[in-house]
Amino acid sequence: MIRSELIQKISDANPHLAHKDVERIVSAIFEEIVMAMADGRRVELRGFGAFSVKSRDARIGRNPRTGESVPVKAKAVPFFKAGKLLRDRLNGAD
Numbered sequence: 412m413i414r415s416e417l418i419q420k421i422s423d424a425n426p427h428l429a430h431k432d433v434e435r436i437v438s439a440i441f442e443e444i445v446m447a448m449a450d451g452r453r454v455e456l457r458g459f460g461a462f463s464v465k466s467r468d469a470r471i472g473r474n475p476r477t478g479e480s481v482p483v484k485a486k487a488v489p490f491f492k493a494g495k496l497l498r499d500r501l502n503g504a505d
Contacts, residue, residue, distance in 0.1 A: 414441075448489060458496035465490045 412420075414437065422433045447454050448464050455461040464487050472483040493501075 456494070458494050460491055460493040460497055463490050463492070464488070 418430070418433050418437050421437065422428065422430050425433070428436075444454050444462060448462060451464055453461055453463040466487050467485060469485040470483050472481050473479070474481055
């Protein structure tokens with residue numbers, strides 16, 4: 412599912428909300444998640460999962476085309492851990 416499909420589903424389920432309002436709501440939710448993660452905080456959506464930031468150390472990588480060793484800088488990467496309810500639904504348990 413892509414963002415526009417999510418907005419459309421929410422709009423269809425809530426006909427009393429204008430499509431533009433739903434777009435703003437979804438954008439605000441995503442923006443808050445991004446800002447919290449940018450601050451290094453964890454975002455937990457009960458029953459769905461948790462988003463967090465993990466740091467990767469600097470290392471020596473390899474260019475797959477040339478085989479040459481290249482330095483890779485340390486960086487922060489997003490991490491998602493599925494919640495129990497999501498895992499159970501994916502595995503057929505209700």
